[in-house]
Amino acid sequence: xxxxxxxxxxxxxxDVRKSIRVEGAEKIFVDGKLRTEVPGGQLASSWVGLTNxxxxxxxxxxxxxxDVHLNSRSDCRGEKTVMANAAIWMPASAAVDADLAFTSIKxxxxxxRESPASCDLDQKLAEKQAAGVPxxxxxxxxxxRHDVRLDxxxxxxxxxxxxxxxxxxxxxxxxxxxxxxxxxxxxxVMAAGLKAEVYTMEKAGYISEAFAGRLLAEVVDPVLNHxxxxxxxxxxxxxxxxxxVRWTGALLIKQAGAYDFWIESDDGSRLxxxxxxxxxxxxxxxxxxxxxxxxxxxxxxTVAIEYFQGGGAYGMRFWWNGPDSAGVKAIVPSSxxxxxxxxxxxxxxxxxxxxxxxxEPAFGHxxxxxxxxxxxxxxxxxxxxxxxxxxxxxxxSTVWTEKALEARGQLRQRMAWALSQIFVVSTxxxxxxHLSEIWLAYFDIFVRNAFGNFRDVLREVTYSPLMGRxxxxxxxxxxxxxxxxxxxxxxxxxxxxxxxxxxxxxPDGSVMRDAQGSDIPTYDNKQILDFARVFTGFQEQPPRxxxxxxxxxxxxxxxxxxxxxxxxxPKPDLDGNYIGDGHPLCxxxxxxGAFLAKGARYSxxxxxxxxxxxxxxxxxxxxxxxxxxxxxxxxxxxxxLELPRALRCAGRECEAGAV
Numbered sequence: 001x002x003x004x005x006x007x008x009x010x011x012x013x014x015d016v017r018k019s020i021r022v023e024g025a026e027k028i029f030v031d032g033k034l035r036t037e038v039p040g041g042q043l044a045s046s047w048v049g050l051t052n053x054x055x056x057x058x059x060x061x062x063x064x065x066x067d068v069h070l071n072s073r074s075d076c077r078g079e080k081t082v083m084a085n086a087a088i089w090m091p092a093s094a095a096v097d098a099d100l101a102f103t104s105i106k107x108x109x110x111x112x113r114e115s116p117a118s119c120d121l122d123q124k125l126a127e128k129q130a131a132g133v134p135x136x137x138x139x140x141x142x143x144x145r146h147d148v149r150l151d152x153x154x155x156x157x158x159x160x161x162x163x164x165x166x167x168x169x170x171x172x173x174x175x176x177x178x179x180x181x182x183x184x185x186x187x188x189v190m191a192a193g194l195k196a197e198v199y200t201m202e203k204a205g206y207i208s209e210a211f212a213g214r215l216l217a218e219v220v221d222p223v224l225n226h227x228x229x230x231x232x233x234x235x236x237x238x239x240x241x242x243x244x245v246r247w248t249g250a251l252l253i254k255q256a257g258a259y260d261f262w263i264e265s266d267d268g269s270r271l272x273x274x275x276x277x278x279x280x281x282x283x284x285x286x287x288x289x290x291x292x293x294x295x296x297x298x299x300x301x302t303v304a305i306e307y308f309q310g311g312g313a314y315g316m317r318f319w320w321n322g323p324d325s326a327g328v329k330a331i332v333p334s335s336x337x338x339x340x341x342x343x344x345x346x347x348x349x350x351x352x353x354x355x356x357x358x359x360e361p362a363f364g365h366x367x368x369x370x371x372x373x374x375x376x377x378x379x380x381x382x383x384x385x386x387x388x389x390x391x392x393x394x395x396x397s398t399v400w401t402e403k404a405l406e407a408r409g410q411l412r413q414r415m416a417w418a419l420s421q422i423f424v425v426s427t428x429x430x431x432x433x434h435l436s437e438i439w440l441a442y443f444d445i446f447v448r449n450a451f452g453n454f455r456d457v458l459r460e461v462t463y464s465p466l467m468g469r470x471x472x473x474x475x476x477x478x479x480x481x482x483x484x485x486x487x488x489x490x491x492x493x494x495x496x497x498x499x500x501x502x503x504x505x506x507p508d509g510s511v512m513r514d515a516q517g518s519d520i521p522t523y524d525n526k527q528i529l530d531f532a533r534v535f536t537g538f539q540e541q542p543p544r545x546x547x548x549x550x551x552x553x554x555x556x557x558x559x560x561x562x563x564x565x566x567x568x569x570p571k572p573d574l575d576g577n578y579i580g581d582g583h584p585l586c587x588x589x590x591x592x593g594a595f596l597a598k599g600a601r602y603s604x605x606x607x608x609x610x611x612x613x614x615x616x617x618x619x620x621x622x623x624x625x626x627x628x629x630x631x632x633x634x635x636x637x638x639x640x641l642e643l644p645r646a647l648r649c650a651g652r653e654c655e656a657g658a659v
Contacts, residue, residue, distance in 0.1 A: 001112070001115050002112055002113070002114055002115045003111055003112060003151070003361040003362075004111065004112045004146065004149075004361070005105075005109065005110070005111050005112075005146075005147040005149045005361055006100075006102065006109070006110055006111070006112065006137070006144040006145065006146055006147060007062070007088075007108050007109045007110070007144065007145055007147055008064060008087055008088055008108050008142055008143060008144050008145075009062055009063055009064045009066070009085045009086070009087065009088065009108045010028060010035050010036040010085060010086040010087065010088050010145075011030070011035070011057065011060050011062075011068055011085050011086070012060075012062055012147075012381070013060070013062060013381035014381065015030050015057050015060065016057055016058065016059065016060060017056065017057065017058070017074075017076075018030050018031045018056070018057055019031055019032070019054070019055070019056055019057075019074075020053075020054075020055055020056065020057050020070060021053070021054050022038075022047060022050050022051065022052060022053040022054075023052070024051060024052060025038060025040070025047070025048040025049070025050070025051045026038050026040075028047065028086065030057070035088075035134075036086055036087075036088045036089055036090065036143075037089055037090055037091065037094075038086065038089070039089045045086055045087075045089075046083060046084055046086075047083065047086055050081070050083065053070070053081075054072075055070045055071055055072045055073075055081070056070065056071055056072075056073065056074050056076065057069075057070060058070065058071045058076035058080060059076075060085060061085065062085070062106075062108065062109065062381075063085060063106075063107050063108045064084075064085060064086070064087045064107075064108050065084045065085060066084070066085045067082055067083075067084070067085070068082070068083045068084065068085050069081070069082055070082075070083060087142075087143070088136060088143040088144065088145050089143055090136050090138075090143055094136065095136045095137060095138040095143060096135065096136070096137045096138070097137070097138050097139075098116055098137045098138070098139055099116065099139055099140075100112055100116060100137065100139045100144075101113040101114055102144075103362050105362065105363075105364040105383055106364065106383050109147075109364075109383070110144075111361040111362050134146065149361065149365075150359065150369070150371060150379075151358075151359070152357075152358050152359040152546055153166050153358055153546055154356075154357055154358040155168065155352050155353055155356040155546055156352045156353070156354070156355065156356055156357060157173070157174045157177045157351075157352040157353070157354060158177065158352065159352060160174075160177065160178065160179060160347075160350040160351050160352035161346075161347075161350065161352075161546075162179065162181065162346040162347045162350035163346050163347070163546075164216065164217045164219075164237040164346045164347060166347070166544065166545055166546035167216050167217070167237060167346075167347040167349070167350075167351075167544060168347075168351040168352060168353045168356075168544065168557060169200075169214060169351065169541045169542075169557055169560065170349060170351050170603070170604075170639060170640075171351075171463070171557065171558045171560070172459070172463075172558065173353075173354060173460070173558055174351045174352055174353065174354075175351075175603070175639055175640045176639075176640060177351070177352060178349055178350060178351040178352075178604075178639035178640070179349075179350045179351075179639065180348070180349055180350075180604055180636075180637040180638065180639055181346065181347065181348050181349070181350065182636075190338055190339070190340060190341070191220045191338070191339055191340070191341045192220075192222060192334040192335060192337060192338060193220045193221050193222035193223065193249070193334045193337050193338075193339060194220070194221055194224070194247040194248060194249040194303070194305070194337050194339050195218060195219075195220055195221075195247065195248050195249055195339040195340065195341075195342060196218070196219050196220070196221040196236070196245050196246070196247050197215060197217075197218050197245065197246045197248075198215070198216045198217045198218070198219065198236060198237060198239075198243065198244075198245050199214060199215055199216060199243060199244045199245070199246075200214045200216055200241060200242065200243050200542040201242040201243055201244050201308065202242070202539070202560075202562055203242065203564075204242055204267070204268075204284065204308055204309070204310035204311070205244065205308055206244060206246075206268070206270070206306045206307075206308055207244045207245075207246045207306060207308075208246070208306060214349075214542075214606070215348045215349070215606040216237045216243075216347070216348075217236070217237045217346070217347065217348070218342035218348070219235050219236060219342065220235075220339060220341060220342070221233075221235065221236075221247060222334040222337075223318075223331060223332070223333060223334045223337075224247065224305065224316055224317055224318035224331070224332065225317055225318075225331045226314075226315050226316045226317065227287075227315050227317070228266040228286065228287040228313045228314065228315030229313055229314075229315065230313055230314075237545075238543070238544060238545050239309070239314060240542060240543040240544075240552050241542035241543055241552055241554075242308075242309060242310065242311070242542070243308070243309050243314075243542070244306070244307060244308040244309070245306075245307045245308075245316070246304065246305070246306050246307075247303075247304065247305040247306075247307075248302075248303070248304050248305075248339065249302075249303060249337055249338055249339030249340075250300040250301065250302060250303060250337070250338045250339065251273065251296075251300070251301045251302075251303045251332070251336060251337060252299075252300055252335075252336050252337070252338055253296045253297065253298050253299060253300075253301060253324060253336075254298060254323075254324050255298065255322075255323035255324055256295075256296060256297045256298045256323070257295065257296070257322055257323040258293060258294075258295050258322060259293065259294055259295070259296050259320055259321065259322030259323075259324075260291060260292075260293045260320065260321040260322065260329070261273070261278060261279060261291070261292050261293065261294070261318075261319065261320050262279070262289050262290065262291050262292075262317075262318075262319040262320075262329070263279050263281050263289070263290060263305065263316075263317070263318055263319075264281075264287060264288065264289040264290075264315070264316070264317040264318075264319065265281055265287070265288065265307055265315060265316045265317070266285065266286050266287040266288070266309075266312075266313055266314055266315040266316075267283065267284040267285055267307075267308060267309055267310040267311075267314070268281060268282045268283055268284065268285075268307065268308050268310070269281045269282075269305065269306065269307040269308075269316060270282065270305070270306050271292065271303070271304075271305050271318075272303070272304040272305075272306075273294060273296075273301055273302070273303055274301050274302055275302065276294075278292040278294060279291065279292040284310035284311065286313075287315050289319075296322075300338065303337075305318060317331060318331065318332045319331055319332065320332045320336075324336060348606065349604060349606075349639055351639070353556070353557065354441075354444065354448060355441070355444050355448075356546065356547070364382075364383030364384070365379060365381065365382050365383050366382055366383060366384055367382070367390065367395045367398060367399070367436070368380060368382075368390065368391075368392045368395050368436075369395075369436065369437070369548055370392070370434070370435060370548050370549045370550075371548075371549050372549055373549065373551055378392070392434040392435070392436075393433050393434055395436040396435075396436040396439045396440055399436065399440055400440070400443065404417070411450075412447060412450045412451065413447070413450075415446070415450035415451070416443065416446035416447040416450050417446075419446035419449075419450070419457060420443055420446050422497070422498060423445075423446070423457070423461045423467070423498060424470075425439075425442060425464075425466045425467055425470040426470065427439075429469075429470045430466065430469050430470055432550065432555075435548055435550060436548060437547055437548035437556065438466060438548070438550065438555040438556055439466075441556045442464055442466045442467075445457065445460045445461060445464065458494075458498065458499070460558070461498070462490075462494070462535070463538070463558035463559050464558065464559070465540045465541075465553075465554065465555040465556070465557070465558075465559050466555055467490075468490075468538055468540070468559055469555070471489045471490040471493055472487050472489045472490070473487055473489065473490035473491075473535045473536075473538055474538050474539070474540060474559065475487075475538070475539065475565075476490075476532070476535060476536050476537075476538065476565075477536055477537065477565040477566075478533065478536050478537075478565060478566060478567035478568070478569075479567075480567070480568075481536075481564065481565050485529075485532075486532040486533050486535070486536050486567065487532060487535075488528050488529065488532040490532075490535050491528050491529075491531035491532040491534065491535055492528050494531070494535075495522065495523050495527075495528075495531070500522045500523075500574075501522060502519075502521060502522060503519045503520060503521060503522060504520045504521070504522050522574065523574060527572075527574060530571050530572050531571070533567035533569070533571055534567070534571055534579070536565060536566050536567045537561045537562045537563065537564075537565040537566030537567075538559045538560075538561065538562075539559060539560055539561075539562045539565070540553060540554050540555070540559055540560075541554045541557040541558075541559065541560055542554060544557075592654070592655065592656065592657055593649060593653075593654075594657075594658075595622075595656070595658070595659045596621075596622060596643070596646060596647040596648070596649055596653070597643070597646050598643055598644065598645050598646045599642055599643060600642070600643045601640070601641070601642050601643075602626065602640070602641045602642075602643075603639065603640050603641075604637060604638070604639045604640070613659075614652060614653065614656050614659045615652075616653070617650070617651060618632040619650060620650040620651070620653060621647040621648055621650065622643075622647055622650075622653065625641060625643060625647065626638070626641060
């Protein structure tokens, strides 16, 4: 594919400390796998003189002809053998001929400028990977080996990707540009397996019992055989944090008779057959099995399996024993399951993230980026002279310094720097000094809003998960929720440091004083307590891909509001008024037709909702606004809609109150 990386030298930095074997004078093996063959003849490689050698790679420089240090000892002590890094060479039968156009990154390493029109390299790569051998191509007389690299997707607010690995939550930052996937029916196309609806959840529980989750993806799961682990299940989006899955479809019975069924899960699960709850495996627990039995006639039987994950590892298995399994307990095979294919792919709701751009392979690998929690798994083989001196801790400051010195908008950069000195977060209070993206994403708040208004800055900072951790309002809850008083830290600092300061000021900036000549404070402890109730209910978003790895945490996307944790009681301001004075109460808007008034706001929540939801029909003015297409079968549903005018009701809409 365009942007894929290739090199023509046999040995890379990743080979250091690995074993190497030269078979005869013809083949070089690294860690037991063939790396290249050695050409003989009049222009023979220098490696032909290293016959039947076995040892270890101790040091090398990438590039054809560059130094490679070998040693017979794994600790690389003692006498070494110095060779030249060989050029890749293979017999014609072992390489794929292709006319490829490359852009050079450094000598011997390049990226593909354009995908070839007549050569299916992706298929060839899959075949080679299945066989456990590298993909080697020959183009214009030279041999190149494919070098697998990280691929970050373009996922900005202007161009959300919709890829299931990069489903960004809808927030106040991106809601106007989110795109709902096409939901046209596809009920005629069947697939072996069960349809799995994958949700992220605000709290542990089944999808059917909590209308508080966010649909990540719909996939066809051929077989429910997922052992307990922290690894994402095949075909599923990344499963991190609290999540839930609902499998639906049909169980195909060929031979009638008595059947036993088991569901084994970590954490809770339950099985429903033909509308009957057959097996319950509720609660949070390790991998645990529960059983039920039923006599079934031949034919198709509706099946639904619900599952939720409450923390830690996750797993799910579906077993049976009966005539169709030859009387043996076994995982229910895909041939016994049937479902309709999902009518959409990727994210049901595709939302972008500010500044989340794709990586540019032609720029090479210049700075560290964590893709897992394993420090040893980092790719520190940079395409620059600092490959042995650029620590993870220096990456963020390197990026900032480059932008501060070289960016076109110097005034914007200076303003952003000034704002960052007011709204301070620090590795000394949070840690994570080795990461880059979370800190740069936070600084980008000030770059974006440098010439904007202060309210937008304050809102983004308040919702920032970094600030939530630094000033500890993440997870702060109302007293009613857990009998604990809300955290006061952010409420105090948002007044003292971020906005009004300690003392009231006159229009000329001088401090206001009372009759006794004392400074008049802007707030007191009672007002801190009241404001602390405002900043309750903030929770971090579930983790996702396409960003730098930070375990089970998401410190990039704005936090969400957990309504159950938020303090719902009136909150006074500094002047004796109450927040919301002058606005209508929710109870005052729950009258017939209020949802059709100009300015009524609708937001997309998924393909499933609570019982009793108002069903709209084609011909309704509200349906037409939400559909945004002349043909009702080709609707382009919007993520967020505010009615531009008052609408007339139709059918049941005329009798509805709150919807």
